[in-house]
Amino acid sequence: GCREDQSPVLAMIAHHTQVKTGFPFSPLSLKDKNQGELIPPVLRSTVTHLREKGLRTEGLFRRSASVQTVREIQRLYNQGKPVNFDDYGDIHIPAAILKTFLRELPQPLLTSEAYEQILGITSTSCSRGVESSLRVTHCRQILQSLPEHNYAVLSYLMGFLHEVSRESIFNKMNSSNLACVFGLTLTWPSQGASSFSALVPLNLFTELLIEYYGKVFSPQEARGVPGTGSTEAGEQGGPFARGCTGDGHAAGPIPPAVPPRPVTEARRPL
Secondary structure, three states, X not given: OOEEOOOHHHHHHHHOOOOOOOOOOOHHHXXXXXXXXXXXXXXXXXXXXXXXXXXXXXOOOOEEOOHHHHHHHHHHHHOOOOOOHHHOOOOHHHHHHHHHHHHOOOOOOOOHXXXXXXXXXXXXXXXXXXXXHHHHHHHHHHHOOOOHHHHHHHHHXXXXXXXXXXXXXXXXXXXXXXXXXXXXXXXXXXXXXXXXXXXXXXXXXXXXXXXXXXXXXXXXXXXOOOOOOOOOOOOOXXXXXXXXXXXXXXXXXXXXXXXXXXXXXXXXXX
16 A cells, blocks of 8 residues: 655665666666667656546655555566556555665766766756746756657656646645655765765755756757657746745746757757
């Protein structure tokens, strides 16, 4: 069955001190394993199910599923067998599988190199208006260094989480709450686990990616990845004065649009 997660911050850090098993493929090797598919089947199937049936579920991603059930589904995926989440009758199971998949990748979706850059996000001016858009610009600059495939998968995931946040009046999972759940699953240092001091910048960075998805991931780069989600700007409110316990969308200004970043040779448009 499902239970409320206890001590979310401690639990998230604890997850990174455990041996990673169950999804023994990096995003790149998953691409090779799946005939060049950009989006790993685990990610696509969980997102598809949650988008169709779970967007308005209160506390989505806040509950955990039975470890035995999660491991059983992991085995099915790793054996290339189909998984039908309707058979389990619990919307929190695909949510738990999605979190587990990200957490147990041998290398983080946001690379360890990006981790160090993300820690500097809180040094950018925190005032509203034009200054706040500097953080969005900073996010875009950090994502430039990602491998093409990591970027495509991250865009797909953040597009979906943006959709979840737009239903926060029902599910109580705004961009701030989602960032607290996913921040430590997206990146970690090359050695050891994330420290407590890393929580604020990691969560802020993740919140920016979700809240301002349409500004951080410019439309031409999302093109070609089916189901990446809305490319609209974030909802009213911003991640500059909220903690990890906010409900709904707080009123606040939307940062000015940031010009699309130039396409580099290292990563062509998808």
